Amino acid sequence: MHIPDGLLSAPTLVVTGAASALSVLYSAKRAESGSTGRIPLLGVLGAFVFAAQMVNFPVGPGASGHLLGSALLAATVGPFAATVVMTAILLIQALVFQDGGILSLCANIFNMAVVGVWSAWLPFSALQKTKQVRLGLFVGAFLSVTLSAAIALGQLVLSSDLFTTPLLVFCAGLFTLTGLIEAAITLAAWEAIQRLEGRELSPSRLTSTRLSIITASVALVLAGVFFASSAPDVLEFFSQQTGLARNALSSFPAVLADYEWRGANSEWVRKSLAGIAGLLLVYVLSMLLARLMPRAQQ
Amino acid sequence: MDPRASLLLLLGYLAALATIPTGENLLLGILCSIPLALLFLARLPKVELLSQAGYVLPFSFAIAVVALLRGNKGQAVFFLLRSYISVLAVLIATKLVTTLELLRAMECLGVPRFLIIVTEFLLRYLQVLRQEAESMRLAALCRGGSHNRLIAAGTLGMLFVRSLERSTSIHNAMLARGFNGRLPRLHAMRWTLRDTAALCSGLALIAGLRWLL
Amino acid sequence: MMPLIRVTNLSYDYPDSPGTLREVSYTQDSGTSVALLGPNGSGKTTFALHLNGILQGEGEIEICGIRVEPATLEAVRRKVGFVFQSAENQLFLPTVLEDLMFGMLNQNVPVNEAKLRAEAMLESMHLASKANKNPFHLSAGEKRRAALAGVVLMKPEILILDEPTTFLDPPGIRELAGLLNSLPLTKLIITHDSQFALQTTQQAVFFEAGQIIASGPTQEILDRFGWN
Numbered sequence: 081m082h083i084p085d086g087l088l089s090a091p092t093l094v095v096t097g098a099a100s101a102l103s104v105l106y107s108a109k110r111a112e113s114g115s116t117g118r119i120p121l122l123g124v125l126g127a128f129v130f131a132a133q134m135v136n137f138p139v140g141p142g143a144s145g146h147l148l149g150s151a152l153l154a155a156t157v158g159p160f161a162a163t164v165v166m167t168a169i170l171l172i173q174a175l176v177f178q179d180g181g182i183l184s185l186c187a188n189i190f191n192m193a194v195v196g197v198w199s200a201w202l203p204f205s206a207l208q209k210t211k212q213v214r215l216g217l218f219v220g221a222f223l224s225v226t227l228s229a230a231i232a233l234g235q236l237v238l239s240s241d242l243f244t245t246p247l248l249v250f251c252a253g254l255f256t257l258t259g260l261i262e263a264a265i266t267l268a269a270w271e272a273i274q275r276l277e278g279r280e281l282s283p284s285r286l287t288s289t290r291l292s293i294i295t296a297s298v299a300l301v302l303a304g305v306f307f308a309s310s311a312p313d314v315l316e317f318f319s320q321q322t323g324l325a326r327n328a329l330s331s332f333p334a335v336l337a338d339y340e341w342r343g344a345n346s347e348w349v350r351k352s353l354a355g356i357a358g359l360l361l362v363y364v365l366s367m368l369l370a371r372l373m374p375r376a377q378q
Numbered sequence: 379m380d381p382r383a384s385l386l387l388l389l390g391y392l393a394a395l396a397t398i399p400t401g402e403n404l405l406l407g408i409l410c411s412i413p414l415a416l417l418f419l420a421r422l423p424k425v426e427l428l429s430q431a432g433y434v435l436p437f438s439f440a441i442a443v444v445a446l447l448r449g450n451k452g453q454a455v456f457f458l459l460r461s462y463i464s465v466l467a468v469l470i471a472t473k474l475v476t477t478l479e480l481l482r483a484m485e486c487l488g489v490p491r492f493l494i495i496v497t498e499f500l501l502r503y504l505q506v507l508r509q510e511a512e513s514m515r516l517a518a519l520c521r522g523g524s525h526n527r528l529i530a531a532g533t534l535g536m537l538f539v540r541s542l543e544r545s546t547s548i549h550n551a552m553l554a555r556g557f558n559g560r561l562p563r564l565h566a567m568r569w570t571l572r573d574t575a576a577l578c579s580g581l582a583l584i585a586g587l588r589w590l591l
Numbered sequence: 592m593m594p595l596i597r598v599t600n601l602s603y604d605y606p607d608s609p610g611t612l613r614e615v616s617y618t619q620d621s622g623t624s625v626a627l628l629g630p631n632g633s634g635k636t637t638f639a640l641h642l643n644g645i646l647q648g649e650g651e652i653e654i655c656g657i658r659v660e661p662a663t664l665e666a667v668r669r670k671v672g673f674v675f676q677s678a679e680n681q682l683f684l685p686t687v688l689e690d691l692m693f694g695m696l697n698q699n700v701p702v703n704e705a706k707l708r709a710e711a712m713l714e715s716m717h718l719a720s721k722a723n724k725n726p727f728h729l730s731a732g733e734k735r736r737a738a739l740a741g742v743v744l745m746k747p748e749i750l751i752l753d754e755p756t757t758f759l760d761p762p763g764i765r766e767l768a769g770l771l772n773s774l775p776l777t778k779l780i781i782t783h784d785s786q787f788a789l790q791t792t793q794q795a796v797f798f799e800a801g802q803i804i805a806s807g808p809t810q811e812i813l814d815r816f817g818w819n
Contacts, residue, residue: 084437084438086395086457086460086461086463087457087461090393090396090397093396104493109490112492116549116552116559119495119496120545120552121549122499123495123496123497123502124503124507124542124544124545125545126496126497127500127504127507127508128537130507131508132534132538134511134512135514135537137527138526138527138530164492165496165500168493168496172477174468175468175472175480176472176477178430178431178434178465178468181392181461181464181465182389182464182468183393183464240441242457243444244448268531272531272535273534273538273539276536276539278607498684501685502726506727547680548680548683550675551680552693553645554643554672555693555697555742556698558697562693562696564689564692564696
């Protein structure tokens with residue numbers, strides 16, 4: 081999550097800036113030692129991450145994501161070098177593409193190049209020792225996105241009072257989903273690399289099909305849970321305030337009236353099931369619409 | 379102007395913006411005058427930069443909508459304007475000073491040389507690898523593979539392996555021309571009295587508008 | 592007169608390709624220009640990469656009387672200039688001018704002098720307007736000329752070129768041939784382009800399956816192996 085300038089408070093920037101500076105200084109020192117081939121390797125891998133973001137990876141019918149790269153970098157070149165590469169990427173994103181602010185680099189570097197990389201590396205490194213490389217990569221990629229996003233949200237909360245609990249919960253759900261997608265793509269990319277380099281892959285229960293099913297299932301559940309709020313939505317709020325609600329007529333029987341799936345005892349479960357059903361309905365309608373609409377020429 | 383002076387002025391300006399208390403729209407508006415004045419006085423593509431800065435608006439717009447829904451119009455405008463003018467300031471800086479010069483200015487101001495060199499290599503090969511990815515995408519499209527997970531994974535894998543091969547090839551080219559692990563400093567920045575005057579007066583203007591008004 | 596290049600019983604195996612070079616022996620005198628011909632994968636580039644110590648196989652190599660070994664690599668690389676097949680990977684610095692200066696600065700040439708010499712070279716190569724450009728934006732011919740310039744500025748005694756006509760159009764190939772012929776250096780040119788080989792070399796050797804199986808005048812080797 082690239083935070084632009086203008087949203088973080090000065091104390092947040094100062095603290096994250098100090099943490100980033102120390103981490104990057106130390107990482108650069110550690111990464112510099114070793115083969116002289118490090119410089120072109122890290123630079124080109126940074127360019128690879130940009131290029132990889134142009135590859136749309138299908139994650140479901142009509143939906144695609146792209147690789148973010150922290151976990152793959154950490155697994156390939158180690159955490160210190162990966163921190164340097166991610167910092168280089170963030171610098172170019174801020175200077176050339178205005179993706180993330182310049183002062184916000186203090187926070188973005190800490191979140192993505194330090195926390196993002198180390199939260200990918202630690203589980204990967206630990207699980208690699210038990211020969212659970214795939215699981216290590218999956219967990220690492222997932223954590224690299226969710227933890228760095230959680231910290232970014234925390235920084236935004238500290239900087240302003242705008243972030244209400246429902247909004248935070250919504251963002252957390254979104255980043256959980258993104259983390260799962262990143263994990264799936266990282267694993268798929270890693271497997272492709274192993275095959276290209278002629279390394280035999282040991283059979284695993286963590287196949288990409290199973291991962292897709294897990295990801296989709298978790299996404300559905302999260303969506304249902306996070307959207308099952310008991311607060312009135314915008315339209316309801318407006319209609320209550322203006323008195324329109326009193327004059328509203330029911331034209332036809334509503335299947336999911338009051339956003340509840342009748343038949344369950346718990347209110348929370350009724351609302352969650354309704355949320356999931358509603359989401360599935362929107363998804364199917366969107367897909368049908370996409371098939372009916374002519375595609376633009378590429 | 380020396381790139382270091384430009385970078386320090388940009389950072390000073392962004393810091394002044396970041397320290398404005400939320401909702402102080404008048405003060406924010408006054409500080410906005412600096413990049414806008416620069417935009418209109420310098421020979422810069424005004425429409426292009428003003429519209430390019432709008433790239434940040436969707437993200438900031440989401441934050442502004444939350445403020446609006448909570449009944450705080452002033453706060454919404456504040457966040458939108460502050461993010462927009464921050465990006466505009468960066469865009470103006472990168473038009474007046476190249477990205478390469480800004481990176482080297484950062485090195486002079488203490489950013490680790492190793493990091494800057496890696497970033498320069500990234501910048502050098504950014505378009506090369508993006509072009510490679512685009513070629514692969516078109517090749518897959520020509521064979522009907524536009525929404526295929528296996529092809530996408532294969533593309534990522536191939537891009538990665540080719541990147542490793544490319545870096546080995548680059549390293550060999552560096553060794554062949556005498557590279558011994560230390561990259562020679564190729565650029566020299568000369569700080570003049572004019573740069574001191576520009577930096578001091580620029581920072582004084584920013585500080586004056588921010589804290590004295 | 593001592594040969595400038597002397598290779599004795601050179602063998603090399605890539606990890607996934609044993610027998611890439613099999614006891615290759617080769618000599619080349621000063622001032623001569625030789626083409627390395629042969630099918631893809633026959634070992635031409637692998638052989639050439641040993642001459643400046645990028646690869647280190649078994650056998651003996653002497654360049655200008657210096658034995659190629661880890662301790663002498665710096666001295667050897669001052670003698671041998673290598674123009675790689677990929678100009679994109681050879682021009683690795685952010686601007687063309689800086690890339691041309693790179694080699695000279697590694698030779699401890701002062702920055703100002705390196706800059707002046709690089710600028711003069713760019714002028715002679717009709718690349719002056721590209722000095723501050725990212726090499727990515729140069730055409731194939733311009734990249735090739737810039738890559739050659741960066742190597743020639745180091746004043747080597749031996750120039751090795753690996754497939755220099757790749758991606759060049761016919762006028763570009765002619766221009767490159769003219770440029771090479773104007774350089775009074777000992778040259779070793781790996782190429783599949785028979786016309787280019789004839790224009791730029793007098794002698795040729797033919798590689799096959801990791802060995803040199805024939806050597807002689809360029810036209811004779813081209814005719815003998817149907818390499819026209």
